Amino acid sequence: MRAGARFFQTQAIYDIEKFKRFMDFARKFPVKVLAGFVILKSAGMANFLNKNVPGIKVPQALVDELKAAGKEGALQKGMEIAARHMRQLKEEGICDGVHIMAIGMEDKVPQIIEMAGL
Numbered sequence: 493m494r495a496g497a498r499f500f501q502t503q504a505i506y507d508i509e510k511f512k513r514f515m516d517f518a519r520k521f522p523v524k525v526l527a528g529f530v531i532l533k534s535a536g537m538a539n540f541l542n543k544n545v546p547g548i549k550v551p552q553a554l555v556d557e558l559k560a561a562g563k564e565g566a567l568q569k570g571m572e573i574a575a576r577h578m579r580q581l582k583e584e585g586i587c588d589g590v591h592i593m594a595i596g597m598e599d600k601v602p603q604i605i606e607m608a609g610l
Contacts, residue, residue: 532570
């Protein structure tokens with residue numbers, strides 16, 4: 493902030509309650525915060541992120557949702573999870589916006605935004 497930053501983008505978030513606690517702290521500062529979203533394509537991807545990407549923790553309940561959707565429905569479920577979380581962030585005024593990281597499926601972003609009601 494001393495160097496002039498006016499906003500921050502987070503790493504991918506999947507635990508809204510934990511993110512709310514972070515935002516309680518972040519709101520003490522005069523900056524905007526964008527929540528990062530990497531769209532989950534499968535339970536395997538979620539497990540990979542948990543094991544290999546520092547700072548990312550996909551809760552087991554979300555991994556289970558993806559597993560239950562099966563291979564054919566996992567991407568759709570990942571999009572639904574992201575949309576649900578984005579909608580909650582907006583409805584509760586938790587942060588100032590989102591950064592959608594739809595790695596390799598940028599064409600899905602308009603659909604995700606629509607699903608979120610944004």
